[in-house]
Amino acid sequence: MKKILLLGGSAQQVVAIEKAKELGYYTVLCDYLTDNPGQHHADKFYLLSTTDKEAVLEIAKKEAIDGIVAYASDPAAPTAAYVSEQLGLSTNPYQSVETLCNKDKFRKFLLDNGFNSPKANGYTSVEAALNDITKYQLPIIIKPVDSSGSKGVTVVRTLDNVEVAINFAFKFSRGKRIVVEEFIEKKHPYLVGGDIFVKDGQVILWGLLNCHRDNNVNSLVPVGKSYPLTLTEENINNIKTTLQLIVDKLEFKTGAMNIELIVDKNNRVFPIDIGPRNGGNMIPELLANIFNVDVVEMTIQSAMGNDFTVLMNNDKGYYATYNLHSSKDGIFNQIQYHESLKPFIMRECIYKEPGAQVEFFDNAAKALGILFLKFDTKEQMDQYMGNMETYIDVILD
Template sequence: MKKIMSLGGNYYQMTAVKAAKRLGYHVIDVDYLPDNPAHKYADEYYNISTLDKKAVLELARKLQIDGIMSYGSDVSAPTAAYVAEILGLPTNPLTSVEILTRKDRFRDFLKENDFRVPKSMDIIDVKEAKDFLCELGRPIMIKPVDASGSKGVSKVISIGEVEDAFREAKSYSKCGNIIAEEFVQRSNYQIAGDAFLVDGEIRIFGLANEHFDRLCNPLVPIGESFPAKISTKKTEIARSEIQRVMSLLNMKQGAINLDFMFDENGELFILELGPRNGGNLITDAIKEACGVDLGEYTVKAAVGENISDLMEKPYHNFITSYVIHSQKSGNFTGLKYSNGIQSKIIRNDLFISPGDHVERFNNGGFGIGAMLIKFDSQEEMMQTMDHMEDFITVCVE
């Protein structure tokens, strides 16, 4: 029986652990949080930080694993690539994975290879951020270079907002580096989703509309709806340019989490390409929408199984993933459903119980549950997801 090591055991990572068990593999879960829910589905659990490359490598050697994966996590992706390279296991190049998981390095890579990118700069203090804002004369984004889930990300319009934004970004950066970049106005929906590489070629290009809560934090995604509302021409442009990124980085296998948009002039901006499956139940939503199980293919790729049979399939369902979240802080009392939404929910998992304290949804870490919702049409799906406050309410007191 092949052994696969999974880095991380949170709710969203259960998808990969369960997929590995369905395929008959021996699953070893590793992270520093023993109460994480995915651990109970694994065969073994070890309490080691997924950032500790040497400790993870030592354990992998000891257990003689056949593969390692970082499902849904940018943070542990470099560790997985590091261990796999040293042990000669299937992986993408560590240097490429490190570029894709660092916003500053990825921006530099895009610039050097003539991709369209927002004007940006690395900033070391508040003064540099203020100078950059004044120089541009228009809004900027301030971000930690190594955080995910929109943690520490702020849109800054005026000088008076810079200090708080810089402090917020700094608090979420593990390496302490901050990037400021020009804010680009998108023309329509931001596009999310997952691609999947087989022998270096994009075999799956699963696109979704990304939705935000305009009444809470308009920068933090609350869900993704499949299929995406995007023209064939724009899809082809995005696929071609993202394939160019993958080829330049010598990426060969596995899932790539997508985040891109087109501006008001129709120009493509690649925002992020994560070397892993998406969070927020994106893999699960794709499976419901078109029947392709990218969780299983991620596991197979990690242990070197043949994945050449992976093919795109047409969408036959309108599916959204949805992050249950609160628009204000307080003690959770329950969920209120309106306008017939409850009958459309096909998966509903809460991470908390009545009486637990919840925080206002300022970043992805404050989600309190997850759903998959099935709609009868794309029009109904888009209308609902753009006004979720009329359908699902998190009640707090």
């Protein structure tokens, strides 16, 4: 039986473990958390940090694995690429993965290769960042170079709170590096988010989605996705051209890429973040609904070096996900839905049990669960997704 090593066993990563087992592979899991749910699904579990490249390499050698996946995990993606290169397994270039997983390196890559990019620079100390801060035109964004889910990110519109924002970003950086960049005003209400999938160096799946935010709680944290993308065909084609060119320049050959871009008011495409992995918040499951493809299976087979066929069948529906969350701390009781919303709910995934601690939603890791929705019209989708707080009530004790 062939073996696959999976890096990360959170609730959202269990789907990859289960899919690998369904495909007949022996599953080996690494995670540094003692209470990760994935350990109860995998065939074998090691309590180990997924960012410790050498330690993971030793496990991979010991288990004689045939493939490795860092499903929906930016921190673990470089480890997966490093170990795969060392063992001659299916992978993308380690240096390219490193570039994508570090925001300052990615900004330099964009500038060096002629892509649109906001003025930006990386810093390793609070003092260095403060010394340069007047060189930027406000507003600016300050964020860790190596975080995901909007952890440690602040939009700064005046210099009054800039030092607080810098320290906040450093708090969430594993490598103690941050990036400061100028803020790009977008053309339409949403950032462009979602996943694409690459096979033999070509993008074969364009999972381009509207990326929603909850301005009443935190305007930086993704609160949902919707499809189809509400941009012109010209804008969409420019996005596709930009992404394929990035794939080409990085010599990215196989697997999922989680993307976030902005189209500015001059119709220029600005890549903001591109992760060499599947998106979090169950984006692969949403794309499965939209295109009738199994993105998780594609990911597993890609990592195992196997060929696979993709036959997409988009039914032209209006699909969305919504990240269930709380605007305050408390003890979870239940979630109630307005009667008018219920007919559009396809699936409900709740992470919390009654009595569990709930925290204010200031990063994606604090979501309470995911709601999958399908609407009949764009007007319905816009109405509900734009006012979801009036249709969902999170009850706390």
